Amino acid sequence: MxxxxxxxxxxxxxxxxxxxxxxxxxxxxxxxxxxxxxxxxxxxxxxxxxxxxxxxxxxxxxxxxxxxxxxxxxxxxxxxxxLEQAYLNELMLIPEAEQPSPEEQQLILEDLKAIDRLLGKLSSKSRAAFLYSRLDGLTHADIAERLGVSVPRVRQYLAQGIRQCYIALYGEPT
Structure with missing residues (x-):
């Protein structure tokens, strides 16, 4: 048009x-x-x-x-x-018999993209804290040290990240 x-x-x-x-x-x-x-x-x-x-x-x-x-x-x-390439790389590690169907893979990718968009709305420290925790498995103390913040601040950052994931998957809480 x-x-x-x-x-x-x-x-x-x-x-x-x-x-x-x-x-x-x-x-x-x-x-x-x-x-x-x-x-x-x-x-x-x-x-x-x-x-x-x-x-x-x-x-x-x-x-x-x-x-x-x-x-x-x-x-x-x-x-x-x-993000999509990282997901596909991880998918290749799953035995073929346990891999999700192409339709499930597409739904998972759509959810990952929605989460990524919403995580992009977080501050850089909040996003980094969330990713350090969820992807790298770092402890709150390790994250606090890396970001130069307190452990309670890390907990706040993680709560913000979890809230954004919830919104991406289920919509605004009522």
Whole structure:
């Protein structure tokens, strides 16, 4: 669907940015992503993200502005790809008879991605504490030492991480 047909208060500005800078953005993304289709998707996602903003003003440096949005999308893409690859690597360690079905694997990946998105909302220390605990099996004291915080603070960080996982899997608590 052409951007000009989207009903949005920013559609004219986004349409102008799209016409003037889409080719440049796509070339920039292709230099950073091996898959041309993924670059195309990220380019489109950049403009969709603009349409979703509650407020938008014409940027003084449109290319830098678009590149900043695209960098965030690239970061998310690479993080999700690393997460998926880590899951697939772990899956290969499971005996074939015990492996989940392809449908179950897809559901697990979707849950992991939802958890990853919500963990991304945590502070860097809170996220690190949660991952140190759940993935590396570190004790609260070891985590506190690594992060330079107290053990009670680590407990707070872990509670925040657990809450975000709960929300990812079951929605907001009632």
């Amino acid at each position: 052409p951007l000009s047909s989207v009903q949005n208060p920013h559609s004219e500005l986004v349409g102008s940015l799209y016409r003037d800078h889409r080719s440049w953005l796509l070339a920039w993304l292709r230099r950073n992503v091996a898959c041309p289709q993924r670059a195309e998707d990220l380019s489109q996602d950049t403009f969709v993200r603009l349409l979703g903003r509650p407020q938008l003003q014409a940027p003084r440096e449109p290319r830098a502005f678009l590149a900043a949005i695209a960098k965030g999308l690239l970061f998310d893409y690479f993080r999700r790809a690393a």
